[in-house]
Amino acid sequence: MTRLFNAISDGGQKKPYGMTLSLEIKDKIPEGYEAVKCTDSLYLIRTADGAKIYDISTGKLSVPQDYPETDRANGFVTEISLAPGVILKAEFTPDQLVLEDGKLPVTVREAGGNVLLMETDEGDVLLMDVSRFLLYALVDGQFVCGYVEV
Amino acid sequence: MDNSFESPKIFEGMSQYRPPLCFELTGKTLELVMDTGYDYELAFTDRKVLRYGEKDGNSEEYAYECLKVEDDTYFVNFELTGASPRACMTFVLDLEQSLVTACHCTVGQNPRWPKMPKPFIFFGAIRKADGTLTHLRHGYTSDMAGKAIHWNYGNLEVVHVYYSERYYRLTQTKAGMERLKEEKPDVYEMLSKRNIETILEDPCSMIKIKDGIYVFAVNEETMNRQRGSGNHLFFLMNLNRMYDVGRSFGHNWEGLPENYTYGAFGEYYDASELLARESTEFIK
DSSP states (O other), rough: HHHHHHHHHTTTTTTOOOOOOOOTTTTSOOOOOOEEEESEEEEEEETTTTEEEEEETTTTTOOOSOBBBBBBBTTTEEEEEETTTTTEEEEEEEEEEEETTEEEEEEEEEOTEEEEEEETTSSSEEEEETTTTTEEEETTTTEEEEEOOO | OOOOOOOOSSOOOEEEEEEEOOOTTTTTEEEEEESSEEEEEEESSSSSSEEEEETSSSSEEEEEEEEEEEEEEEEEEEEOOTSSSEEEEEEEEEETTTTTEEEEEESSSOOOOTTTEEEEEEEEOOOTTTTTOOOOOOOOTTTTTEEEEEESSSSEEEEEEEOSSSEEEEEEEHHHHHHHHHHHHHHHHHTTTTTTOOOOEEEEEEEETHOOOOOOOOHHHHHHHHHHHEEEEEEEETTTTTEEEEEEEEEEEEEEEEEEEEEEEEOOOOOOOOOOOOOHOOOO
């Protein structure tokens, strides 16, 4: 269990929120890849090699590292929830996401004007739609979703 | 975070916080064989427009929104633009079982409460590719009776208390009320009077689509009677993963026509205190 999954699921006790797979881009991604629609144009993709991002507006399949790093989230303090009954205080500091008392090294990237992409040192990927206050993630190999407190 | 992350420019109500729309049905045409005795054709022309009408009869194009709640289970909603009285169609399209639950809702017919919607829920089957129809139907259920779920719609948190197969009650969490007291004292003042002397309770429909997937639909009749405005709410819930999608049809707080989709995340809530109380609104 990755540290992020441990945090969001209260040590694995709570089943995270889920989201159905999207079939909209099944003809555009290799067989065996699975997609969850995160925004009107971005899809989070699960592959045997880890997370990828498909952007329907460009037709490009990317790895998180293809997106530019940003410090725009620094200082952002909020609450997030990715499982029923588990609401975590979250603070973005340079190179870290502080969840309650735990600190996770994260790289924050910008994937379009209102979308932040975060990857942890254990390979978990979180995509935050800042305009809709929604979270989509591939954590410990599982698709999960959730929300940011408005 | 700096303020360069901009919110959508268009006012969307609670729909600002729902998942992105689903375009998987684009290009598909479904024949809906309804138990009302009428057959309809629903053709998804593109991502925004569908064509709907009686099979072999007149059809019209309408702007629609689709949300996906489970594999092969879709929520589709559109205003029947130009209809008089105002009307809305909402479908649960269950392509796994080739079944459909539909809601035709109108507003503007009630002489005493002109903003009282009038929903009509009906059922049917989707003709399969081989031309056959299933005899099964989505059905009314008591599965949810006695349960309550705290839903977070982004800028709104509510607890839906599924009192029985036919009635629901509305409340807030204790923690949510404490937050309102600090952040929105005027809203707190209004809501703190709820469920004290009388219980906010309305008739509802609870329909089982498949395991863990339910429709919950309620007409805000009490609110209409009390303040002259209340909407018809139609929710499609995925309780396997604790989220829902839905739509509100009626009027907004300014009295303007409203018909928009939304989504929420939920967690079960202990509403035993409210569940134990006698109804103040209905003889049971």
